[in-house]
Amino acid sequence: MKRPNLSLYLVTDDRYFQDRDLIGTIEQALQGGVTALQYRFKKKPARQMYEELLVLRELTKRYSVDLVVNDRVDLAMAVGADGVHVGQEDLPPDVVRRLVGDSMYIGYSVNSVDKLRDIEHLPIDYIGFGSVYETTTKENYKLVGIEGLRQATKLTDKPIVAIGGITHYRVQEVLSAGAKGIAVVSAILGFEDVKRATEAMVEAMKGYYRKLMHS
Amino acid sequence: MKRPNLSLYLVTDDRYFQDRDLIGTIEQALQGGVTALQYRFKKKPARQMYEELLVLRELTKRYSVDLVVNDRVDLAMAVGADGVHVGQEDLPPDVVRRLVGDSMYIGYSVNSVDKLRDIEHLPIDYIGFGSVYETTTKENYKLVGIEGLRQATKLTDKPIVAIGGITHYRVQEVLSAGAKGIAVVSAILGFEDVKRATEAMVEAMKGYYRKLMHS
Numbered sequence: 001m002k003r004p005n006l007s008l009y010l011v012t013d014d015r016y017f018q019d020r021d022l023i024g025t026i027e028q029a030l031q032g033g034v035t036a037l038q039y040r041f042k043k044k045p046a047r048q049m050y051e052e053l054l055v056l057r058e059l060t061k062r063y064s065v066d067l068v069v070n071d072r073v074d075l076a077m078a079v080g081a082d083g084v085h086v087g088q089e090d091l092p093p094d095v096v097r098r099l100v101g102d103s104m105y106i107g108y109s110v111n112s113v114d115k116l117r118d119i120e121h122l123p124i125d126y127i128g129f130g131s132v133y134e135t136t137t138k139e140n141y142k143l144v145g146i147e148g149l150r151q152a153t154k155l156t157d158k159p160i161v162a163i164g165g166i167t168h169y170r171v172q173e174v175l176s177a178g179a180k181g182i183a184v185v186s187a188i189l190g191f192e193d194v195k196r197a198t199e200a201m202v203e204a205m206k207g208y209y210r211k212l213m214h215s
Numbered sequence: 216m217k218r219p220n221l222s223l224y225l226v227t228d229d230r231y232f233q234d235r236d237l238i239g240t241i242e243q244a245l246q247g248g249v250t251a252l253q254y255r256f257k258k259k260p261a262r263q264m265y266e267e268l269l270v271l272r273e274l275t276k277r278y279s280v281d282l283v284v285n286d287r288v289d290l291a292m293a294v295g296a297d298g299v300h301v302g303q304e305d306l307p308p309d310v311v312r313r314l315v316g317d318s319m320y321i322g323y324s325v326n327s328v329d330k331l332r333d334i335e336h337l338p339i340d341y342i343g344f345g346s347v348y349e350t351t352t353k354e355n356y357k358l359v360g361i362e363g364l365r366q367a368t369k370l371t372d373k374p375i376v377a378i379g380g381i382t383h384y385r386v387q388e389v390l391s392a393g394a395k396g397i398a399v400v401s402a403i404l405g406f407e408d409v410k411r412a413t414e415a416m417v418e419a420m421k422g423y424y425r426k427l428m429h430s
Contacts, residue, residue: 045304046286071261074288078310089260095293 001102002082004126005066006161006181008201011038013137016189023055025194030063032198038085040070053079073099083107097123111142113151131164137185146177153178171204216317217297219341220281221376221396223416226253228352231404238270240409245278247413253300255285268294288314298322312338326357328366346379352400361392368393386419
């Protein structure tokens with residue numbers, strides 16, 4: 001099993017690819033410096049997702065970037081993804097582990113500090129935790145806030161990837177709350193120049209770690 | 216791998232379960248005599264499908280009825296289905312076979328005689344072929360007609376399950392065209408009394424085989 005590298009974790013979304021080339025746009029983000037890509041689409045037929053994932057599997061390998069598939073464990077297995085990500089409405093993590101064995105890591109979405117207490121026994125390798133800030137990407141999301149994030153990183157030993165409304169000027173706050181990685185949709189895909197938006201995130205993260213080393 | 220038993224093959228559909236209990240309705244069809252159930256829903260979260268499938272797995276076993284899962288190979292594997300069914304927009308059959316090994320049979324939808332010529336090499340165990348008649352269950356379907364079905368059963372050695380607009384009074388025509396099984400949605404689920412609608416189909420099929428034996 002590959003060790004997850006989720007420092008800057010791009011998550012896709014149907015709405016940002018309605019008039020935009022998927023592969024070309026993703027490649028811009030890879031050039032800009034994302035370390036992981038989560039393929040998450042809800043409105044495409046499986047055959048199309050499989051074909052796109054085959055291309056993205058090659059592309060992410062070329063950039064040494066992790067490929068994670070959301071929800072569809074079968075697609076993750078079919079293309080040899082590095083990881084699979086499931087939420088509360090997807091297959092339970094223990095069932096996913098039974099299907100994938102040790103071939104890939106498993107991520108799990110948690111959206112409250114309370115729920116975090118129930119998951120220590122689950123066979124998961126990281127936690128996607130949020131929404132840290134207000135977001136327009138998801139409807140009916142739950143806000144955990146930066147304080148919730150801080151509590152969460154103290155409550156569990158599993159790496160926490162923060163998600164929800166994170167932009168480059170919030171990176172410092174999120175990382176200092178203890179997040180091991182930052183997952184974004186809009187902060188990268190919401191921009192015309194995806195490469196540059198990615199670079200802005202990378203710069204903000206580097207800035208934080210630089211400061212940390214010199215403090 | 217279980218040998219498929221698709222004589223009377225019930226396929227589910229979101230629209231018929233909007234105000235109706237899934238498990239209770241399916242049990243009526245099992246009591247009425249379906250030999251296989253294809254779980255096909257397009258609008259439910261995976262977790263809900265998984266939980267429903269766990270119940271249906273027990274139920275179908277109790278009635279010695281095959282359980283087949285549409286599209287989601289991961290769900291089929293997770294609940295130990297007897298088969299998985301994929302269409303032209305789902306994962307390709309050879310990829311499915313790689314995932315499931317010999318643990319289950321694979322069905323594949325074909326909707327024209329021409330396409331039938333390309334599939335002899337595919338690792339599939341039966342073909343769902345249609346639409347034989349006009350249907351309201353699927354939008355943008357292709358009509359193969361009873362003549363298309365007759366040609367199809369001559370063109371391939373794989374068992375053909377006929378689908379699309381088949382009712383009890385068309386059973387004889389469909390079976391004499393060479394179909395090994397009949398798949399229905401509306402002919403069973405379109406009725407208030409699902410058990411009785413199923414029995415009407417079973418009676419029509421028995422009637423055909425009785426006549427055949429005495430001719």
